[in-house]
Amino acid sequence: MISEDRLVRITGRYEFIEAKMAEGGGDFVALAREYAELKPVVEAVRRYQVLLGNLREAEEMLSDSEMRALAEEELPRLKALLPELEHEVQLALLPRDAADARPAMIEIRPGTGGDEAALFAADLLRMYQRYAEGRGWSFAIVAQQLTELGGIKEVTAAIKGEGVFARLKFESGVHRVQRVPQTESGGRIHTSAATVAVLPEAQEVDIQIDPNDLRIDTMRSSGAGGQHVNTTDSAVRITHVPTGIVVTSSEKSQHQNRAIAMQVLRNRLFDMERQKAAEARAADRRAQVGSGDRSERIRTYNFPQGRMTDHRINLTLYKLDQILQGDLDEVIDALIADHQAQLLAETGA
Numbered sequence: 001m002i003s004e005d006r007l008v009r010i011t012g013r014y015e016f017i018e019a020k021m022a023e024g025g026g027d028f029v030a031l032a033r034e035y036a037e038l039k040p041v042v043e044a045v046r047r048y049q050v051l052l053g054n055l056r057e058a059e060e061m062l063s064d065s066e067m068r069a070l071a072e073e074e075l076p077r078l079k080a081l082l083p084e085l086e087h088e089v090q091l092a093l094l095p096r097d098a099a100d101a102r103p104a105m106i107e108i109r110p111g112t113g114g115d116e117a118a119l120f121a122a123d124l125l126r127m128y129q130r131y132a133e134g135r136g137w138s139f140a141i142v143a144q145q146l147t148e149l150g151g152i153k154e155v156t157a158a159i160k161g162e163g164v165f166a167r168l169k170f171e172s173g174v175h176r177v178q179r180v181p182q183t184e185s186g187g188r189i190h191t192s193a194a195t196v197a198v199l200p201e202a203q204e205v206d207i208q209i210d211p212n213d214l215r216i217d218t219m220r221s222s223g224a225g226g227q228h229v230n231t232t233d234s235a236v237r238i239t240h241v242p243t244g245i246v247v248t249s250s251e252k253s254q255h256q257n258r259a260i261a262m263q264v265l266r267n268r269l270f271d272m273e274r275q276k277a278a279e280a281r282a283a284d285r286r287a288q289v290g291s292g293d294r295s296e297r298i299r300t301y302n303f304p305q306g307r308m309t310d311h312r313i314n315l316t317l318y319k320l321d322q323i324l325q326g327d328l329d330e331v332i333d334a335l336i337a338d339h340q341a342q343l344l345a346e347t348g349a
Contacts, residue, residue: 113192118151130326137161
């Protein structure tokens with residue numbers, strides 16, 4: 001049962017913020033952020049409260065001989081709506097991941113499988129780029145290294161838009177592909193893999209990095225197969241000594257490389273802190289589905305059968321072509337629903 005006191009507190013806080021913003025008092029940016037977060041919650045709460053009010057009125061009408069027939073007709077409809085609106089409110093009240101609204105960086109690297117794994121990594125990059133475009137997000141490649149065959153040695157892309165991390169955070173993990181490689185003349189099906197890491201964008205206020213903890217090296221950068229060689233020492237490698245995290249960027253500008261590498265390092269450290277906090281809250285689970293273990297195989301793309309299987313929720317879809325074209329909403333929606341169900345079970349809602 002949903003606590004009425006809690007609902008009153010939430011709507012009261014929302015109305016207080018609304019009045020404060022109208023007056024122009026307080027930290028407007030912080031108030032606007034909290035207001036935006038509370039708005040969908042309060043809208044769900046108000047729909048629920050209106051339904052409860054209508055139910056009470058209909059039940060009172062049963063004692064009125066003139067209104068009884070109308071009440072008996074209305075009550076079944078209202079009672080049928082109650083579980084749906086209760087569930088809507090329960091979902092709205094679930095604890096929010098503070099990083100959900102943030103932009104994200106996505107890192108893709110080939111795993112086992114040589115050239116075929118690098119080509120599959122390029123397929124995943126295109127898939128996410130098309131998905132981002134379909135949602136109206138901006139998608140910018142900030143660093144990448146290509147193979148001679150057009151595959152990817154590694155790539156980092158920045159994605160900005162509404163709710164980016166909330167929808168992409170479940171993509172972290174090992175993606176496996178089963179298909180006949182373009183380089184295979186015998187027509188045998190090969191299995192290869194690529195790793196995906198989705199990191200919420202960290203701000204400097206989130207992670208303070210001591211310059212004394214950094215070892216910064218400059219290197220000579222080169223493109224695929226030795227092409228586009230930059231003869232100056234423009235590539236940057238930053239090592240965070242306390243954690244051992246190493247970040248490299250090899251674009252044309254050393255200044256740009258340093259900025260990119262520092263942002264990627266900040267994102268990785270922020271993600272590490274988030275994971276530690278998740279483990280402290282619940283040692284037997286992860287706050288993100290599958291994101292705690294980067295080595296976990298989360299999904300298989302089987303080309304001969306035209307299917308994609310997400311192993312975390314046992315979801316199989318026979319529309320591989322559409323998925324690789326960026327049609328990811330069905331699987332992402334299913335992952336979010338499963339995550340919400342887990343949270344509901346844990347909170348006893």
